[in-house]
Amino acid sequence: MVGEGILKGLAETARNFFGSYVSKDRLTTVQYPEQREPQIEATRDFPFLVYDGADWQQGMRCVACQICEKECPPKCIYIDKSKDKKPDAFGKSQFYPATFNIDISVCMSCQICVEVCPFDAIKMDVDYHLSSDNRFGGLMLNKQRLSKSNEYYNAIHPTEAAAVDAQRAEEKAKLDAKAKAAADAKAAADAKAAAESSLAQFAPNQSAAGDPQ
Amino acid sequence: MNSLQSYLILSSLLFSVGLAGALTRRNAILVLIGIELMLNAANLNFIAFWRYGPNPEALTGIMFTIFSISIAAAEAAVGLSIILAAYRHSRTTDLDQMNSLKG
Amino acid sequence: MTASFMILAVLTVAGTVSAMGLRNAVHCVLALALSFAGIAMLYLQLGAQFVGFTQILVYVGAVAILAVFAIMMTHNDKPMALPDSHAAWVAGCVVAVAVFAVLTRAIVSSTTAVQIQTQTVAPQPGVTVQQIGDALLHRFVVPLEIMGVLLTAALIGAVVIAMDRREEMK
């Protein structure tokens, strides 16, 4: 029959029209600024820099190795290495980035910087409220705007952050153990040397050998 | 000058402008348009004479105009399609350049 | 000569002159549409409602659009070059002016027109569509039928002439 399909279609839209007033679960729209969808854990948009502790300048994990800068496909990262060094989270003396800029209007969210970072210093953010009335200043993120605490990282990507923290704790433990062993060895060597020196000298003092510990 | 005469003068002015266009323009479409204008000027005459004529209830002027409008429409359709066909042949609508009978 | 007649006359003449004088063919057709509309309004002023509306429907709605289509299909929608020789142009204008002069002389000196005018002219001969329809289907029925045949023939003829025949010729 001619026009049967048209009538069927009209019936369908009518059903939708009235149904949307009857059952609220038909309306899937989220009223955005007031309502938010729950964040999915694997969401990612733009990179940020992780720092440990309370002070973002002190705890910055980044050591300005510039691997991410080289790997970035759209070349949206700009890093200036510092002249001096400062101790990092593991207590090692490292360079730090004097400037670290990411132009997120260029960034394509590929996550390659995150993959290549050997220090777990750069991670993907989930914040998408980035609109700005200034295309140049507003979307060019500097070091301060990029830095976010490890707690924040744990909050947005719990699983991933836990794994990273565990790995870093392990590394740190390893390093500590190594340091301890080295210190022990050093202490032992010192003790030995001291003993030897005391032997060489005249008044050996056994208790004094353990004192540096 | 009375109203009938003013209408007639207006119509003759339209006719002359149409004639001038038809004689001077070289684009076939514009020549056709000039001819349409001349037809329209004639129609205006018919209506004016019907309005101020001795017996308007006979409707002769109106009837003449209605038929004339239909004929003009047919003429425009056929004329423009002939121009289109000629354009396909000679790639031009310039009457000065359409100077050969061979297709 | 009333004010409304003057306005309409100026409008119509302006449209006509630009339709014949502008360089861009599309502008010419748009001016032509204005001129047709002006003529239609003159018909209305003369009390011929039906003819006036028919004029708009046929000329502005169909003939102008047809002309526009023809212009687009023949690639004439760019400003045209001025004619090389002014001789033809001048000759055409002279002929037109001569025709106008002769016609005006005839109209002004006509005694018939004055005679008609002095007769009592009905203030507005009320012609209804009903009257026109009656006349068309009684007194003018044969011309009407012939007109139908003519229009059909013109329709078919226009289609046949304008049809692209390259496919057939292959």
Place this chain on the structure above:
Amino acid sequence: MTCLALWMPQLDQIFVTASHWLLSYLPAALQPLASAILSVAAIIVAFATLFALTTLLERKGLGRMQNRYGPNRVGPCGLFQPLADGVKSLTKEDIVPIRADRAVHFMAPVLLVAASFMGYAVLPIGRNMIMVDMNAGVLFFFAVGSLMELAVFMAGWSSRSKYSLLGAMRAIAQMISYEVPLVLASIVVLMQAGSLSTVSIVNMQASYSGIWPHWFVFTPWGFAGFVLFMIAATAESNRSPFDLPEGESEIIAGYYTEYSGFKFALFFLGEYIGMFATSGMAITLFLGGWSAPFSFLAWVPSYLWFFAKLLTIIAIFIWVRGTLPRLRMDQLMNLAWQFMLPMTLFNLIIAGVWHFMPGGLLRWLVCSTMVVVPCILFGGGLKRKKKFQIRTYHFSQ
């Protein structure tokens, strides 16, 4: 109750009396002019308001059909959305393409809006509420409607943009093709009414037998004519599913691609005003104009009935827009020339048969069969599977 019965006729004529009262303060020489200005102003205000309301209704209705909310931010339930849209379009920059034909580019939207408003001159909005009762009113309506084609062409051509030109050419081809069935579908009414005056057409339908009105839509030919008229009207006003001239996914916005700001809003206005005008003509021709649907409801003011019918038709337009996908160009043309045109011509014969047959059940039966059978036949012709081959496109040489 008696008080109500006494007051209703006054309420029905309230606008007419008000205008007479206003005009009586003017000198007699100025009265015709003032009366015209008053009616024009009233029509512009009423239908511009209706336009604002319709844009909101359309967006909300379409939203609901797609299980969305539609606009609900500006004002309560998004009621001030049209106002916000208006302010936005007024404050936007008016961009004219550098190579555009400025004069024509400017005149096109003005002509479109003017032409679409002119049709209201012959629409009887209520009892005694008509601007000009012309003897050839219906012809005037269609003559003015044909001006819109020229405006569309001016817009498309003057923009010097391929999208605009394509859109304009599509629009003109479509409007010309559907103008034929539009006029032919209304001729059945003119045949029956024996008049081209909209007032006498409505007066003819404003009587009742029992409680039922004598609307032309309640006859086989009237119903077929109404449906055909509405299909053609949809195409004339470039509404979905016939919105090829402005198919967003193909040619951006068709002939008004290069318009911005207030000129764009004018096109929008013209389109909707044209749609209301054609719907109003459909109401006048087939749905009894301002007359009430039942005799016992005749006390409701007549203009309310007109606007109720108009809003119903607008709702149907929105409903159809929310349902049907856009037609292809060849489908559009096939529908016009292979279905609409033969059906409207056949409808003329049906109206003739109806006119000359004695009234009764037999007449109903014969005429209904005469409507249904060709409808199925012509519709079947449309449905027949066509073999498509690889098409080679050649551009205009």
